Amino acid sequence: MIENAHGGSQVASPHRSAEVTGRYVVVMPDGADPAPVLTQVAGMRTVASSRDFGAQAVDMDSAGGSEGMVFAELGIAVVEADPDQVGALQAAVGDPTAAVQTVVPELIYHILPAPGFLEGYRAGVEDLSRRLGEDPGERPGPVFEDGEDATWGLHAIGWAPDSPAGAGIRVAVLDTGMDLEHPDFAGRAVTAKSFVEGEGPQDGHGHGTHCIGSACGGVSDQGRRYGVASEAEIYAGKVLGDSGSGSDAGILAGINWAVANECAVISMSLGADVPEQHPPYVVAGRRALERGSLIIAAAGNNADRPGDPGFVGTPANSPAVMAVGAVDSALAVARFSARSLPGSGGQVDLAGPGVEVFSSWPMPERYHSISGTSMATPHAAGVAAVWAAVTGRRGLELWATLDKQSRRLELPSVDVGAGLVQVGSEL
Incomplete structure (x- = not known):
């Protein structure tokens, strides 16, 4: 994704x-x-x-x-x-x-174009209107907006200026790497490794830097906060090449590295649109959980709502991997966000902010706003890091905490699972 x-x-x-x-x-x-x-x-x-x-x-x-x-x-x-x-x-x-x-x-795992932001936003708002019995012609405005202090996504997950920021927690983001020279991460604890033959950990695509920013970034040069767990230790694993694609070998190598280094949270905004569970991730997800590492993965962008709700692809459809769908700033399901599959493991477990998300981007551009369940996933990973730091919970206990603390939405659970991830007022 x-x-x-x-x-x-x-x-x-x-x-x-x-x-x-x-x-x-x-x-x-x-x-x-x-x-x-x-x-x-x-x-x-x-x-x-x-x-x-x-x-x-x-x-x-x-x-x-x-x-x-x-x-x-x-x-x-x-x-x-x-x-x-x-x-x-x-x-x-x-x-x-x-x-x-x-x-x-x-x-x-390949990447190909999917619906753009404007179409997805419009369809999501219309879908929400239908469910609430409203006239789609009278579309509700956004519930949350980007502000000078923070992005709409942070406001949606319950972030406040005094929220904890994941100190002491290692978060692995397995993606296209990271811009290691990005000024917003100067002085941060960052460990970067590449699991792609012939390429170093430097991000030559942009997607990885954006996801790391949402999960663990800090404040933009204009003072807008965009990262959830801004005090977490970052493990940037390059498992997708600069082309944006990769294979099981690199992804499994990244998971193994993250587990061996006791990363409490492993964020993977990647996948293949294959509805069948892929056995390596069924096992890897369970064994990571048993070691105290929670894998959080993008549910998928293969929907084209309202006609085609799509399905959760691999590896997110593995029972022990948390699958994250996307909502927009009106708290409607994003048009591209995949729906749960029947049977064990294919469910969307939670939702996160995933439409027009502002975050870090490789220099010289520095920032960029993009959409996808890829953007919802690192929000959930950042929230997981915050709860892990405050409660000391790991693995299944951390998963249960994210479920319990989520914000229930007036949307089908097959689309958003337990609801929208929340930093929580109890912190």
């Missing part, structure tokens, strides 16, 4: 078949080490483990030449395997002595 530099959302094409890299993702049972399985079952001779790298930050340039890349904290590997090796791994699934849980193709 990526937005372009001119405010139009970009996502994987709706309803498309999954595209693959030719590699495979191998998921091990709980407690199993993937490395010996790859050597003993598949006969692989070159296996790189995240534990071979400082802070478990896999160097994709060196590890990319290996037959297998192991993400030790998650118990998951990505392999470059010949047909015989793939067959051996698949044959081991279900064998209690072989320790292989699932073998699936590695997916590719």
Whole structure:
């Protein structure tokens, strides 16, 4: 769920078949080490483990030449395997002595244009009007507006000048990297790593810098606050290239790194428009939660409301990953925001501000306003960091706190889940 530099959302094409890299993702049972399985079952001779790298930050340039890349904290590997090796791994699934849980193709994540802001805003307001029994011709004005003190999104989540700001909490934003020279982040605690072959952590796209700004940014050069957890420690993981696309290997490497470094919150404004759950994220989400790391992901921008409500794509449709939909400043569902799928895991869990969101952007532009569930997600991540700092809660307890403290909306739960994320008056 990526937005372009001119405010139009970009996502994987709706309803498309999954595209693959030719590699495979191998998921091990709980407690199993993937490395010996790859050597003993598949006969692989070159296996790189995240534990071979400082802070478990896999160097994709060196590890990319290996037959297998192991993400030790998650118990998951990505392999470059010949047909015989793939067959051996698949044959081991279900064998209690072989320790292989699932073998699936590695997916590719693309970005393509989606509806622009003005269309989405109009459709969202009309949808809200219909639900409230009003004449769509008499559209309500925005409930919140950007002000000199703060963005409309911060006002919508209950932010106040004296709100806590997530001090002591590590927040990982896995995206297109970060503008490491952006003046608004001078003096901040920032750890940046790239998990994209041939590219450093510097953001050559803009999307990552924007998401980091909403989650953990501070105040603009004109005094407008735009970041929720402005005192949190930032872990900027580049898992999507400057083109705005990436694969499972980089994303899983980023999650593994964030979990190994005890990031309480992992924000992922990325995905593929694939309605089926992707097994690696079903497992990675659960194992991250068990380690105290809450993964928050964009629900998706594949809707075209009111006719097509879309669906929550991977990885947000995994049961242990929190899926975030988008609302606009009138607290209507954004036209592009995906709706819950039936069954376990495909639900929208919460909503966040996601239309015309002002935040940081790579220099020299410095700031930009764009739309998408990508923008709603870091708002939720910032709120999670604030609650984590104040309550000490992690994992499932932190998830439950966000649910409980959300603002209920006059909208279907299939679109906004428990409601709009809130910093909360109890802080």
